[in-house]
Amino acid sequence: MPDQQREPEHAIAGTGTGGTMGLDAAETGAETPERTPDGPEGTGPRDKPRSLWSDAWRDLRRNPVFLVSGLVILFLVFISLWPSAITSGSPLKCDLARAQEGSQPGHPFGFDGQGCDVYTRTVHGARTSLTVGVCATLGVAVLGSVLGALAGFLGGVWDSVLSRITDVFFAVPVVLGGLVLLSVITSNTVWPVIGFIVLLGWPQISRIARGSVITVQHNDYVQAARALGASRSRLLLRHIAPNAVAPVIVVATIALGTYIALEATLSYLGVGLKPPSVSWGIDISAASPYIRNAPHALLWPSGALAVTVLAFIMLGDAVRDALDPRLR
Numbered sequence: 001m002p003d004q005q006r007e008p009e010h011a012i013a014g015t016g017t018g019g020t021m022g023l024d025a026a027e028t029g030a031e032t033p034e035r036t037p038d039g040p041e042g043t044g045p046r047d048k049p050r051s052l053w054s055d056a057w058r059d060l061r062r063n064p065v066f067l068v069s070g071l072v073i074l075f076l077v078f079i080s081l082w083p084s085a086i087t088s089g090s091p092l093k094c095d096l097a098r099a100q101e102g103s104q105p106g107h108p109f110g111f112d113g114q115g116c117d118v119y120t121r122t123v124h125g126a127r128t129s130l131t132v133g134v135c136a137t138l139g140v141a142v143l144g145s146v147l148g149a150l151a152g153f154l155g156g157v158w159d160s161v162l163s164r165i166t167d168v169f170f171a172v173p174v175v176l177g178g179l180v181l182l183s184v185i186t187s188n189t190v191w192p193v194i195g196f197i198v199l200l201g202w203p204q205i206s207r208i209a210r211g212s213v214i215t216v217q218h219n220d221y222v223q224a225a226r227a228l229g230a231s232r233s234r235l236l237l238r239h240i241a242p243n244a245v246a247p248v249i250v251v252a253t254i255a256l257g258t259y260i261a262l263e264a265t266l267s268y269l270g271v272g273l274k275p276p277s278v279s280w281g282i283d284i285s286a287a288s289p290y291i292r293n294a295p296h297a298l299l300w301p302s303g304a305l306a307v308t309v310l311a312f313i314m315l316g317d318a319v320r321d322a323l324d325p326r327l328r
Helices: 002-011 052-061 064-079 118-154 156-170 174-182 191-216 220-227 232-244 246-269 280-290 296-323
Strands: 032-036 046-050
Touching: 002 046, 052 064, 052 296, 064 118, 064 296, 118 156, 118 174, 118 191, 118 232, 118 246, 118 280, 118 296, 156 191, 174 191, 191 232, 191 246, 220 232, 232 246, 246 296, 280 296
Parallel strands: none
Antiparallel strands: 032 046
16 A cells, blocks of 8 residues: 555656646756655655756766867967966957967967967957857747747647748848948947847747757647646646756857857958957958968967857767757
């Protein structure tokens, strides 16, 4: 009899968001029971709720790819917030008499074609790239998730209209769209570039969010909440959205590195950030004509850009592996 009374406790687990689900909890992000040692009163084993997020964090801490990429990103964030911690020079201070000179004491990366310290400009360029990448990713994730979730949840006309709109945006080449839209903007700030990326980047996240919501809303715990009289807003915010957000987080993390590369590409083409702004794309563009005489001026900002993009892509891959229960 005690065994029979414990069966429902193992067969049904809470989602942690107000609903319940069956034995396939690992596929929906719901909490699953975890065996722990005897309780403090010596009553025997007991069940401790374990969610998809706690499982993912446990796997991430053991993943060397996540640890390496995380350390690189933390270092980039640190020098973006406090560049003076590792360099005391000004990125706008140049000396034409030292143009294209190589590495020397106090200037490990040498000087570019304008006599600016390449090391100082490379360090300060991290702030611009991370600002564009993070802000654009947040804007794309919020806008795309909201529109995609509503389309997948409401369906009907709303879903059809949004699908056709996303098809139109997918047909616009990103670089060509940047050349057309940003060429008429004279602002030297990062906001026009961020706005452009959000404008053309939200359809991808929208498609991911829509498909995830459609999949999750057919699960048993959502149907049980609907049968118990939960409102549509409660179904979406408490039961569907928390369990459908994992794919969005994965795609957004990988896309962050792509947006940093896109900003550098647009700046290289002269339609993104413009001098006197400090950007890796601007430095790469300025150093390209002197690649034979001063290859170091091109090597260091290009290397910093490549390492940054690779770090975010590796982080996204690690997060994807941790949040996908099918890979366990």
